[in-house]
Amino acid sequence: MNNHLSKVDGKALRMIRLIAREADRRGMAAYVVGGIVRDILLKRENYDLDFVIEGDAIRLARALAGPLNARLTAHGSFGTAVLKLPSGQRIDLAVTRKETYRHSGALPVVSPGTMQDDLLRRDFTINAMAIAVNRGRFGQLIDICGGRKDLLSKKIRILHAQSFMDDPTRIARAVRFEQRFGFGIERRTLTLLKECVRKKATQNVKAQRHFNELKKILCEPDPVRPLQRLHQLGWIPVLPAGTKVSFAGLRRLQTRVRKLGKMPWYNTFEQWWLIKFMVLIAQCTEHVVNGILSGIHIAKHERQSILQSRQIRHLGRKLSTQDLPASQIYQMLKSFTKEAIVYLRATASQEVVAQRIDRYLQRDMDMRLRINGDDLKKMGMVPGSKIGKVLEQVLCLKIDNKVKSKDDELKWAKLCLAES
Numbered sequence: 241m242n243n244h245l246s247k248v249d250g251k252a253l254r255m256i257r258l259i260a261r262e263a264d265r266r267g268m269a270a271y272v273v274g275g276i277v278r279d280i281l282l283k284r285e286n287y288d289l290d291f292v293i294e295g296d297a298i299r300l301a302r303a304l305a306g307p308l309n310a311r312l313t314a315h316g317s318f319g320t321a322v323l324k325l326p327s328g329q330r331i332d333l334a335v336t337r338k339e340t341y342r343h344s345g346a347l348p349v350v351s352p353g354t355m356q357d358d359l360l361r362r363d364f365t366i367n368a369m370a371i372a373v374n375r376g377r378f379g380q381l382i383d384i385c386g387g388r389k390d391l392l393s394k395k396i397r398i399l400h401a402q403s404f405m406d407d408p409t410r411i412a413r414a415v416r417f418e419q420r421f422g423f424g425i426e427r428r429t430l431t432l433l434k435e436c437v438r439k440k441a442t443q444n445v446k447a448q449r450h451f452n453e454l455k456k457i458l459c460e461p462d463p464v465r466p467l468q469r470l471h472q473l474g475w476i477p478v479l480p481a482g483t484k485v486s487f488a489g490l491r492r493l494q495t496r497v498r499k500l501g502k503m504p505w506y507n508t509f510e511q512w513w514l515i516k517f518m519v520l521i522a523q524c525t526e527h528v529v530n531g532i533l534s535g536i537h538i539a540k541h542e543r544q545s546i547l548q549s550r551q552i553r554h555l556g557r558k559l560s561t562q563d564l565p566a567s568q569i570y571q572m573l574k575s576f577t578k579e580a581i582v583y584l585r586a587t588a589s590q591e592v593v594a595q596r597i598d599r600y601l602q603r604d605m606d607m608r609l610r611i612n613g614d615d616l617k618k619m620g621m622v623p624g625s626k627i628g629k630v631l632e633q634v635l636c637l638k639i640d641n642k643v644k645s646k647d648d649e650l651k652w653a654k655l656c657l658a659e660s
């Protein structure tokens with residue numbers, strides 16, 4: 241028997257063995273499943289460990305949480321558990337289940353099922369494989385849908401004719417995997433996908449679920465290809481029909497972002513999907529953007545950044561004015577979120593604008609004074625709005641390199657106070 245886990249890297253393999261031992265001890269059949277199996281066969285790195293368990297997955301996860309020093313989140317009604325390791329790694333454990341759809345686009349009705357049912361509920365053959373991990377079966381591939389053959393022939397294939405109608409979010413998934421791996425969508429699958437788009441079945445799905453898939457596309461190293469392919473197929477998740485998208489703008493962004501790698505602030509910035517989303521909807525009207533945002537749940541800060549990205553782009557010209565002191569740039573940018581500012585930086589075509597924003601992100605944005613309101617009160621200032629104003633004036637002087645030490649700051653505070 242071929243051991244399909246023999247090539248898994250040491251750390252992941254140790255984790256799999258540990259979970260397998262615990263499952264053996266409890267007499268539960270355990271399998272790694274889904275994307276990780278696909279990626280093992282493709283010899284691609286994958287850090288998501290997804291397990292399905294024939295048995296009580298939550299009980300197994302509880303037993304593992306201690307030895308792994310992991311944080312456990314369990315969903316009793318779905319029989320699923322997530323272990324978050326101190327390293328940040330995530331391990332998903334779920335009981336094998338069956339899913340049926342009451343109508344197109346509905347959330348599936350979940351019931352207990354066999355390992356076979358669990359594979360048959362999945363999206364594509366290449367994602368519907370499992371590898372057994374129990375003693376005596378360790379490394380054995382379970383491939384009842386022909387996933388391995390489709391991996392070899394580079395095909396994205398659904399498992400049954402109703403698949404896209406059941407869950408139209410699979411359209412974006414099909415295209416994402418097709419473009420990521422350089423595969424093709426199998427002929428009949430493509431016909432059914434197009435039929436689903438033509439029937440507008442995508443409208444049966446809550447915007448949030450489409451948004452989750454769009455976000456995954458935006459997190460791909462090259463999201464432009466899947467987005468272009470979806471556009472060609474007549475539908476992009478979340479965007480209303482007929483929305484103008486500038487693929488050239490997205491490509492420009494990709495090129496610029498690659499060059500940004502040298503910027504120190506770049507290394508700590510993680511929200512690139514959001515910047516790409518801002519560019520994607522840049523040509524939408526205010527009305528359309530508000531419509532999109534009203535249908536999805538995203539963090540308040542992200543929502544604010546998206547709205548600000550539409551205002552901040554008008555600052556480009558002002559920021560290119562000659563002889564602009566750093567403190568004025570600070571004043572222009574300080575009310576915007578970092579994400580909105582990075583958007584402006586990543587879309588700015590003028591070098592002078594780019595340099596000024598880099599300085600702001602790298603230095604001025606986090607500039608702080610050594611003195612605070614208490615120091616000013618000690619100088620006899622009455623608490624109130626003036627204190628804030630004076631501190632802001634001194635901060636601007638510091639940004640313009642006119643203030644160095646704490647004594648300088650106090651001296652300038654006194655002067656500002658006298659002038660105010």
Ligand code: ATP
Nearest residue numbers: 273274275276288361362363364367368407409410
């Ligand atoms: P990635 O490499 O992008 O993480 P993945 O295959 O791991 O890809 P996930 O979205 O994490 O993708 O899903 C994990 C697994 O769950 C998939 O491999 C697939 O088997 C199943 N799955 C996810 N979404 C669906 C869906 N909409 N319909 C059916 N099965 C799905």
